[in-house]
Amino acid sequence: MDHGKYMNATHRNATRIPRFATLDKRANDLANADRLGEASQVDGESLYQALIEHASDAIMIVQHGQAAYRNRAHEKWFGFSADGLAAPRLSILARAEHREWVQAYEQALYRGEEVPACCQMTLLNQDGQWLHLEVHARVITYWGALATVITMRVRQETGATTGVQHREPQGSLKSAQEVDDIVGTSPALHRVLQQVQQVAGTDTTVLITGETGTGKELIARALHHLSPRRAQPLVKVNCTALPTGLIESELFGHEKGAFTGAIARKLGRFELAEGGTLFLDEIGDLALDVQAKLLRVLQEGEFERVGGTQTLSSNVRIIAATHRDLKRSASAETFRADLFYRLHVFPIHLPPLRERVEDIPLLVQRFVEKYAHRLAKSIDTIDDTAIARLTAYAWPGNIRELEHVIERALILAQDRTLTIDDALLCAPPMPQSEPIESIEQASAAPTLTLAELQRDHIEHILEQTGWVVEGPQGAARILGLHPNTLRGRMRRLGIKRPLHQV
Numbered sequence: 001m002d003h004g005k006y007m008n009a010t011h012r013n014a015t016r017i018p019r020f021a022t023l024d025k026r027a028n029d030l031a032n033a034d035r036l037g038e039a040s041q042v043d044g045e046s047l048y049q050a051l052i053e054h055a056s057d058a059i060m061i062v063q064h065g066q067a068a069y070r071n072r073a074h075e076k077w078f079g080f081s082a083d084g085l086a087a088p089r090l091s092i093l094a095r096a097e098h099r100e101w102v103q104a105y106e107q108a109l110y111r112g113e114e115v116p117a118c119c120q121m122t123l124l125n126q127d128g129q130w131l132h133l134e135v136h137a138r139v140i141t142y143w144g145a146l147a148t149v150i151t152m153r154v155r156q157e158t159g160a161t162t163g164v165q166h167r168e169p170q171g172s173l174k175s176a177q178e179v180d181d182i183v184g185t186s187p188a189l190h191r192v193l194q195q196v197q198q199v200a201g202t203d204t205t206v207l208i209t210g211e212t213g214t215g216k217e218l219i220a221r222a223l224h225h226l227s228p229r230r231a232q233p234l235v236k237v238n239c240t241a242l243p244t245g246l247i248e249s250e251l252f253g254h255e256k257g258a259f260t261g262a263i264a265r266k267l268g269r270f271e272l273a274e275g276g277t278l279f280l281d282e283i284g285d286l287a288l289d290v291q292a293k294l295l296r297v298l299q300e301g302e303f304e305r306v307g308g309t310q311t312l313s314s315n316v317r318i319i320a321a322t323h324r325d326l327k328r329s330a331s332a333e334t335f336r337a338d339l340f341y342r343l344h345v346f347p348i349h350l351p352p353l354r355e356r357v358e359d360i361p362l363l364v365q366r367f368v369e370k371y372a373h374r375l376a377k378s379i380d381t382i383d384d385t386a387i388a389r390l391t392a393y394a395w396p397g398n399i400r401e402l403e404h405v406i407e408r409a410l411i412l413a414q415d416r417t418l419t420i421d422d423a424l425l426c427a428p429p430m431p432q433s434e435p436i437e438s439i440e441q442a443s444a445a446p447t448l449t450l451a452e453l454q455r456d457h458i459e460h461i462l463e464q465t466g467w468v469v470e471g472p473q474g475a476a477r478i479l480g481l482h483p484n485t486l487r488g489r490m491r492r493l494g495i496k497r498p499l500h501q502v
């Protein structure tokens with residue numbers, strides 16, 4: 001499939017083909033009409049469209065190899081996108097052992113060749129359920145152009161890959177995925193989304209933990225977008241990126257003349273987030289004196305601007321995130337224990353990608369679509385060995401690293417098949433035979449601590465990049481880390497450029 005073409009085609013189609021909303025309105029017009037008395041007043045085209053829209057079979061119209069229209073049943077069974085158009089290809093969703101066959105079927109179909117009038121296949125939906133389908137496909141002329149109509153009748157659900165049997169695909173869990181484009185079907189992600197759903201509607205403080213690049217910010221956004229505060233601002237503060245001297249004024253604002261350089265009053269992030277959500281990223285890096293002031297706002301809802309005497313009250317919901325083990329930091333007295341308990345009201349832990357490898361194929365699909373479009377590349381297939389390599393890799397930078405690997409793979413792609421060269425993956429692959437739970441231990445030499453292992457790996461990458469941290473060729477990008485996060489980690493792990501290389 002030509003993704004570049006698809007995106008253009010989708011935009012072109014947007015004007016030529018009635019979009020979901022138009023069909024939906026016509027369907028509603030029809031539903032509102034008195035069926036016996038007024039049905040005759042609805043024109044034949046509307047009637048036909050309403051019938052398709054409300055059919056119990058999943059119907060998709062494909063043009064230029066991509067979905068130009070999907071009816072309600074299709075969205076209900078497959079999910080995948082809020083605008084109803086971006087349904088992944090059948091072959092991506094097919095069972096591995098049938099993928100080749102489904103791909104051949106699909107390609108023949110889109111070339112306008114003859115395919116069996118009816119066939120059966122099993123496809124994965126967005127909720128990780130396998131659906132047994134009876135598939136009918138035919139080529140038609142649609143608004144003056146050739147299109148393929150694919151009708152699918154769901155014969156049976158075989159239960160979810162998550163192990164949850166017969167879960168309703170449009171259930172409440174999907175909304176978190178819908179609002180922030182969160183991809184994945186693993187039980188681990190499923191549990192996280194369940195927690196998001198439970199807490200989003202409240203004002204409870206949430207502490208999101210997890211390694212770098214696991215999607216903490218994405219989850220924070222989903223919490224805000226699903227909360228009653230969604231119409232108010234979501235304000236982010238990166239506690240690592242701000243110099244210690246400035247963080248207090250960033251959070252609480254300052255009055256004119258409060259310190260040298262304070263030439264005017266400045267509102268802090270608490271005031272900017274008033275009525276909305278304040279996302280305190282990397283809260284584990286907050287200086288101890290600022291922690292005390294933050295605790296006061298959390299407990300009493302009050303603060304003063306730096307240099308100010310007026311006490312201001314605050315109405316913000318706090319979401320904090322960290323890659324650190326805050327409990328351990330509290331024991332080591334680098335983080336206030338009282339603040340830790342105040343934040344730890346509703347913890348959400350995002351497991352590392354290596355513990356939810358089931359999410360990798362869909363994430364790859366998502367990133368291929370994203371970057372194929374941006375880079376104007378056309379990718380039809382993802383090499384089988386590529387998926388095997390990607391699932392065997394340890395992903396120290398988690399999903400951000402995966403995203404960058406796919407971007408680089410697309411830049412390097414010479415033809416329409418995406419391949420993953422070992423050189424694209426920086427850390428050693430995980431041992432294949434070990435169960436996932438033991439991988440961390442297995443990949444670490446017995447005499448090395450995790451910190452030592454991390455230091456070695458970061459140093460190794462820095463040496464490869466000539467100690468360049470930032471930029472397209474920099475170590476941060478390769479490791480899938482934000483440059484400031486990498487600098488912070490280098491400081492923490494005592495990594496310094498050797499003098500002879502300076």
Ligand SMILES: Nc1ncnc2c1ncn2[C@@H]1O[C@H](COP(=O)(O)OP(=O)(O)OP(=O)(O)O)[C@@H](O)[C@H]1O
Nearest residue numbers: 181182183184211212213214215216217218399400
């Ligand atoms: N489940 C997911 N589906 C789609 N994209 C994801 C998912 N999880 C993470 N991403 C993407 O991976 C990248 C990293 O995610 P995010 O910034 O939320 O991670 P993080 O844990 O906050 O990282 P850090 O600790 O370094 O700040 C982002 O581009 C995000 O959109």
